[in-house]
Amino acid sequence: MDLRTTKYPMPVRDPLVRNRDFEEVSLGYDGETARHEAQRCLHCKAHPCVDGCPVSVMIPDFIAKIAEGDFEGAYRIIGESSSLPAVCGRVCPQERQCEKFCVRGVKGEPVGIGRLERFAADYHLSHSEKTDRPVSNGHRVAVVGSGPAGLACAGELAKRGYEVTVFEALHTAGGVLVYGIPEFRLPKEIVRREVEHLLGLGVKIEMDSVIGRLYTVEELKRELGFEAVFLGTGAGLPRFMGIKGENAKGVFSANEYLTRANLMKAYEADSATPIYRGKRVAVVGGGNVAMDAARTAKRLGAEKVFIVYRRSREELPARREEVEHAVEEEIELQLLTNPVEIVTDGDNNVVALECVRMELGEPDESGRRRPVVKEGSEFRIEADCVIMALGTSPNPLIKQTTAGLLTKPRGEIAADENGKTSLEGVFAGGDAVTGSATVILAMGAGKVAARAIDEFIAGKE
Amino acid sequence: MFRILKRRELNKSVTLIEIEAPQIAKKALAGQFVILRTDERGERIPLTVAGTDQGRGAVCVIFQVVGATTMSLDRKREGDTIADLVGPLGNPTELDGIKKAIVVGGGVGCAIALPVARRLHELGADVRSVIGFRTRGAVILEEEFRACSDVSVTTDDGSYGETGNVCIPLKRLLEREKFDAVYAIGPLVMMKFVALTTKPYGVKTVASMNPIMIDGTGMCGCCRVTVDGEMKFACVDGPDFDAQKIDFDEAIGRNRSYLAFEAEAREKHCNLYKKEGN
Numbered sequence: 001m002d003l004r005t006t007k008y009p010m011p012v013r014d015p016l017v018r019n020r021d022f023e024e025v026s027l028g029y030d031g032e033t034a035r036h037e038a039q040r041c042l043h044c045k046a047h048p049c050v051d052g053c054p055v056s057v058m059i060p061d062f063i064a065k066i067a068e069g070d071f072e073g074a075y076r077i078i079g080e081s082s083s084l085p086a087v088c089g090r091v092c093p094q095e096r097q098c099e100k101f102c103v104r105g106v107k108g109e110p111v112g113i114g115r116l117e118r119f120a121a122d123y124h125l126s127h128s129e130k131t132d133r134p135v136s137n138g139h140r141v142a143v144v145g146s147g148p149a150g151l152a153c154a155g156e157l158a159k160r161g162y163e164v165t166v167f168e169a170l171h172t173a174g175g176v177l178v179y180g181i182p183e184f185r186l187p188k189e190i191v192r193r194e195v196e197h198l199l200g201l202g203v204k205i206e207m208d209s210v211i212g213r214l215y216t217v218e219e220l221k222r223e224l225g226f227e228a229v230f231l232g233t234g235a236g237l238p239r240f241m242g243i244k245g246e247n248a249k250g251v252f253s254a255n256e257y258l259t260r261a262n263l264m265k266a267y268e269a270d271s272a273t274p275i276y277r278g279k280r281v282a283v284v285g286g287g288n289v290a291m292d293a294a295r296t297a298k299r300l301g302a303e304k305v306f307i308v309y310r311r312s313r314e315e316l317p318a319r320r321e322e323v324e325h326a327v328e329e330e331i332e333l334q335l336l337t338n339p340v341e342i343v344t345d346g347d348n349n350v351v352a353l354e355c356v357r358m359e360l361g362e363p364d365e366s367g368r369r370r371p372v373v374k375e376g377s378e379f380r381i382e383a384d385c386v387i388m389a390l391g392t393s394p395n396p397l398i399k400q401t402t403a404g405l406l407t408k409p410r411g412e413i414a415a416d417e418n419g420k421t422s423l424e425g426v427f428a429g430g431d432a433v434t435g436s437a438t439v440i441l442a443m444g445a446g447k448v449a450a451r452a453i454d455e456f457i458a459g460k461e
Numbered sequence: 462m463f464r465i466l467k468r469r470e471l472n473k474s475v476t477l478i479e480i481e482a483p484q485i486a487k488k489a490l491a492g493q494f495v496i497l498r499t500d501e502r503g504e505r506i507p508l509t510v511a512g513t514d515q516g517r518g519a520v521c522v523i524f525q526v527v528g529a530t531t532m533s534l535d536r537k538r539e540g541d542t543i544a545d546l547v548g549p550l551g552n553p554t555e556l557d558g559i560k561k562a563i564v565v566g567g568g569v570g571c572a573i574a575l576p577v578a579r580r581l582h583e584l585g586a587d588v589r590s591v592i593g594f595r596t597r598g599a600v601i602l603e604e605e606f607r608a609c610s611d612v613s614v615t616t617d618d619g620s621y622g623e624t625g626n627v628c629i630p631l632k633r634l635l636e637r638e639k640f641d642a643v644y645a646i647g648p649l650v651m652m653k654f655v656a657l658t659t660k661p662y663g664v665k666t667v668a669s670m671n672p673i674m675i676d677g678t679g680m681c682g683c684c685r686v687t688v689d690g691e692m693k694f695a696c697v698d699g700p701d702f703d704a705q706k707i708d709f710d711e712a713i714g715r716n717r718s719y720l721a722f723e724a725e726a727r728e729k730h731c732n733l734y735k736k737e738g739n
């Protein structure tokens with residue numbers, strides 16, 4: 001047992017160096033540090049951490065393996081519940097999940113569960129041999145979308161012998177893991193390896209294939225002969241605020257800005273895709289996507305980057321670590337601040353963000369104190385670039401093109417807890433069902449749906 | 462990888478290519494578009510489908526060489542490949558119930574106007590086309606339009622057809638006869654003036670928007686246009702919208718967002734060209 005009250009520090013790159021390039025910020029534990037950190041675990045019988053994990057990874061068990069030095073063993077235990085540990089170890093909001101319930105956290109810091117998960121997964125990625133291809137059971141399943149939900153579903157089905165084809169709309173597999181989350185937080189090499197692992201299991205991936213247009217869901221079943229279809233199409237259109245000036249030049253959705261940077265590699269000199277390099281950038285929103293956009297803007301050479309968020313620091317929905325990293329990288333937080341207008345010049349270019357200060361009033365339905373406008377507090381943030389990171393609303397494409405597929409009032413696909421939709425043999429999961437959520441929830445939903453698809457197909461025989 | 466089956470220069474700066482993509486060819490309808498990427502480091506650009514040949518599994522696009530990406534696309538020859546072709550995207554142009562229509566095309570926009578005119582003709586409608594160009598050398602597809610419609614041609618400098626812009630013959634037609642719809646496809650400024658011209662006649666006027674796009678599936682939001690005061694996304698809600706309700710001035714501004722970058726890219730590309738030529 002290691003009685004240290006704080007986590008062993010994660011080695012990170014110098015903030016003022018890293019905020020000028022796109023290489024990964026956190027470097028990961030080495031084997032020795034991982035073993036020390038693992039020894040901080042008390043192995044509580046009740047294991048409250050497991051209940052805090054959306055996919056119930058057997059956390060104390062894998063940590064015990066790390067403590068013993070059996071790193072592959074640790075990976076195997078995580079792999080029983082999680083499909084993308086190298087990704088989740090990096091992007092899960094652990095402080096709101098497993099680590100929130102860790103008994104060590106009562107006096108001091110919880111065990112660094114996320115860091116240990118990442119360690120085990122990275123160890124596996126750099127030491128594993130080629131995966132064996134399971135024997136085919138002759139049944140074919142189509143997976144729409146290669147984001148966390150789709151990858152997890154495809155992997156789970158392939159392990160059970162299904163012949164899986166994944167249809168991806170973009171030219172690279174990975175969904176939000178490649179177009180949304182930046183390289184400095186999740187190296188694309190990791191996503192590529194996860195995808196390669198699936199290919200090794202015999203999964204086929206068809207890029208450039210927009211389901212709903214190239215083939216409808218109905219055609220996947222009727223013409224291409226897939227026995228079941230999983231819809232993991234992700235979240236949809238970016239939200240805007242509806243304030244004046246949002247279509248001015250220099251205003252972007254975080255999705256556009258990040259897609260240009262991440263998927264299209266617009267920050268590299270030889271990329272043909274343009275990106276707007278603002279000098280003073282205001283990012284509206286407080287989630288991980290807002291932090292990602294702000295830190296990307298900094299790396300693209302902005303002198304000043306502001307996060308504009310209407311509640312206080314405690315309420316920021318982003319992972320705590322991302323907020324800390326952003327602040328270290330000289331991103332300025334403008335909290336309790338709400339934009340009311342984007343000010344433009346005569347040529348419709350952004351010149352400033354007009355804001356008001358807020359204060360916290362009575363709690364609202366979410367239990368958080370509702371921000372209310374402070375009278376007479378108007379002020380301007382000078383900016384030549386404004387990025388809106390306000391979440392997304394459901395993509396209408398599948399709904400429009402799939403007769404009989406029921407959706408929820410706000411447009412997300414309606415599915416039960418096993419991912420079953422209103423159409424026979426059609427399953428769904430991830431952000432397409434829940435609206436913008438986390439990678440781990442999407443991955444979990446993909447896995448659960450894979451089991452339901454297995455039962456559905458087995459039940460037909 | 463997608464193979465180029467055929468390449469033909471329509472004029473000095475406009476090229477037609479046919480790309481092998483059987484499933485897209487099977488599905489694409491008038492008004493829809495594709496997004497392509499020439500090579501691994503390339504940019505994703507939207508191009509409207511100018512026609513399909515299901516027998517050969519080919520999708521036809523016509524493009525004007527304006528920037529680095531279209532330059533590198535223009536250097537591809539028959540048998541060469543491009544990295545990606547995605548489609549068909551957007552909603553097809555609604556042509557149901559139209560008995561008599563005017564199709565207005567401007568410059569390379571005629572490539573997109575042609576399938577609309579053709580389709581209307583196939584549906585048995587009475588079709589008039591008004592196609593406008595800068596000058597005689599820029600005229601494209603005149604024969605093809607003649608095969609499916611009554612054609613008026615204009616050139617800005619008067620070197621061919623009627624002198625002036627498309628609004629002159631358009632107004633004349635509207636003065637004389639009643640039409641069910643006007644379809645405008647071309648530069649934003651042209652579509653804006655077509656909308657102004659048709660307004661007093663109360664005729665349904667549809668404009669096909671071609672904003673900057675990345676994914677084309679309703680994810681990035683960069684294709685947004687303001688229609689009737691509301692934010693719409695051209696790739697999933699359009700690309701066709703009621704021309705009377707589009708905020709053209711805003712759209713014109715947004716299409717210029719990356720002007721400086723494009724100029725630089727073009728410069729770099731031209732230099733590359735020169736070096737290789739040596």
Ligand code: FES
Pocket residue numbers: 673674675676677678679680681682683684685694695696697
């Ligand atoms: S092109 Fe990205 S949403 Fe339309």
